[in-house]
Amino acid sequence: QVQLVESGGGLVQAGGSLRLSCTASGRTFRSYAMGWFRQAPGKEREFVAAMSWTGGTTDYADSVKGRFTFSRDNTRNTVYLQMNSLKPEDTAVYYCALHSTHHDPLYYDDEYDYWGQGTQVNVSP
Secondary structure, eight states: OOEEEEEOOEEEETTOOEEEEEEEESSOOTTSEEEEEEEOTTSOOEEEEEEOTTSOOEEEOTTTTTTEEEEEETTTTEEEEEEOSOOGGGOEEEEEEEESSSOSOOOOGGGOSEEOOOEEEEEEO
16 A cells, blocks of 8 residues: 655745655655646646656646656655745645556546645745
């Protein structure tokens, strides 16, 4: 069984930065595709960023491209989402997710097998 634990959320002013972390236990994720999603109040969960199982390919939603960076540290079994130039519309609960096979980046939440509990990000105007 895999457990994913996110951290790093908080309150920041527009234009600021946050770095989210997601640490896996129970299984090393060095060979699995990973993703970040978010859900704002009253909205459906949406794709934010994805990484292939090798870590060699990343992709982003158009709304965050150029502002967010997805990275991984296999020695720490942790992935990161560096979020810069934050906007009020980035306010949401952010979730990391793991797909437990070798795979290219995945863009739909039903393609992932394990989820973290989420971390709240609030961006004030």
